[in-house]
Amino acid sequence: MGVLGQLITAWRYLLAHSDKFLELLRQHVALVFSSVFLAIAVAVPLGILATRNERVKGIILGLGNIAQTIPTLAIIALVFPLLGIGFLPAFVGLFTYAVLPILTNTITGIEDVDDGTVRAAKGMGMTDWEILRKIQLPLAVPVIFAGIRTSTVINVGTAYLAFFIGGGGLGLWVISGINLYNMPQVLAGAIPGALLAITLDSLFALVEKQLNGEATQADGAVTG
Template sequence: MTFIDTLFAAYTHLVTHFDEFLGLLQEHLTLVLVSVGLAIAVAVPLGIVATRNERTKSIVMGLGNISQTIPTLAIIALVFPLLGLGFFPALVGLFTYALLPILTNTVAGLENVDENTIEAARGMGMTERQIMRKIKLPLALPVIFAGIRTSAVLNVGTAYLAFFIGGGGLGVWVITGISLFDTPQLLAGAIPGALLAIGLDSLFALAEGRLSGESTTEQSPAAG
């Protein structure tokens, strides 16, 4: 069977099992978006706190580095004895894996804001909270969004491993296809995942551009 024949067989498998595909795609997308959303809600505030105190920064970054150095499959294996099987344990594992890129980029973005701009804002009487909201965060936004995009794309691939603890997603087709030497089924699960990663990266890039454009009026002390 040629590669073109294999691709056609994968397309045929997807069409003939389209309802199942939609269910798996929905599970996969939910795992990625919810885990990244939770990681944003936790990592960005932690990053803000970390920039205010070197000791806190070392603790926070240390915990983040630990979460990232553990292999992905090991994270899945660790949450299984604690939380059992199903969607929620897979979500916890993906959330843990998504933290570090957002956390490190938040810290890097905030710390690289020009000190002269910050001093000018202080000279105009802005409080530290105002400086964070109107100066630092808008200027750090592109770097923070780069971390969010990285986490989203990584978690699209990592979510395939949710299959091993009953988390569902497109990994059901990919891992089953590998187990049965069923290349069409494998590709029917893998190709949509690749397209999903490209699509999410493009959407986050678009959102980054719009938010950066809207925040330009807040990027100088005079705008406050």
């Protein structure tokens, strides 16, 4: 059977099991977005804190780098004795992977704000907190958002591993399909995930472009 024939067969399989597909897709999306949202809530404040203290920055980045080097399945195995199987341990693994890109981009975005812009703000009588809130963070938003974009797209793929811990998601079809040599099932699980990643990346790219334009305008307003 050619590629086109396999795609047609996969489409028919998906239509025949549409209720199950929607359930797995919902689980997959829930894993991705919940882990990324928590990563944003944790990584952005930690990134801001890191830019205020070099020692703290070294510790935070060190821990983040260590967490990133541990495979997701290893993280799941480590939390399994504490959290058991299901959504939660899979969520913890995805959250761990989502943190570092957002954290590093938050630090980079704030630290890369032009010194001239910061000096201009100080010349206007702004405090350090006001400079952070009104100047550095708004200008850093495009860079921070790029980290969020990276984390989200990575987690769409990583969420397939949730199958191994009973966390649901499209990995159920892909991995069980491989074990059963059921190629239509594999493709019906893999292709929607790929399309989801491409779609999210494209949408985030558009938002990122808009944010870059707004940041450029804001920078000009301060230094102009």
